[in-house]
Amino acid sequence: MLGDASILFQIAGIGIVVAMIHTILKQMGKEEYAQFASLVGFIIVLIFVIDGISDLFQQIKSVFLFRG
């Protein structure tokens, strides 16, 4: 996972685009849609990294609880 840096750039790109969408929607007075767009961006990124996070938790478990 650490060897592959492209996912980092992808997440950074998603972050930038979602931030721009948020700013535009907020400027036009659509606060609720802006919040929703940010939430959707966050969920997308979470889906991207969920494998890595579960790996990390397994590692932590195996280190500290002598299991799995």
Add this chain to the structure above:
Amino acid sequence: MMKWIGALLLLSATTWVGFELARKLNDRPKQIRQLKSALQILEAEILYSQAPIIEACYNVSKQLPHPVSWFFKVVSEDLKVKTDSLYEIWKKNIDAFWPLVALGENEKEILRQFGRTLGQHDFVQQQKHIQLALTHLERELEEAQDYQYRYSKMVKSLGFLTGLLVVILLI
């Protein structure tokens, strides 16, 4: 290579959708203005030339730019050949004409109710009804301009940004 072509296609498609929506927002005030001048010409035709509706509609269609002129032209032609009442023809043509323009439901209702009064009254009453329809259209025009001012830029940039987001997701 194929990946980049696909990305470019997707991006241009969503940008186009955004521009198309913005064009619709921009066209609405323009067409309401055309509709207003159509009613004013109709008023002049009825009050001063005292023309029958067939001729009045035909003259209106000659003086206006494209989308709105079709409606009056078709109404005039239908009145010549069909035996239905004026309101039937007016309503049928409004329904046929509406998908072609960027106007909303409110303008449709205003125009439909105006058609019901057309040809039913004397000059003074008819003028009052035309003025009433013009006042309603003026109100719609203000609302449409407000919408155009607020949302047309937003829709354009949102289309582009959505395309960019999808491209990044799929790469």
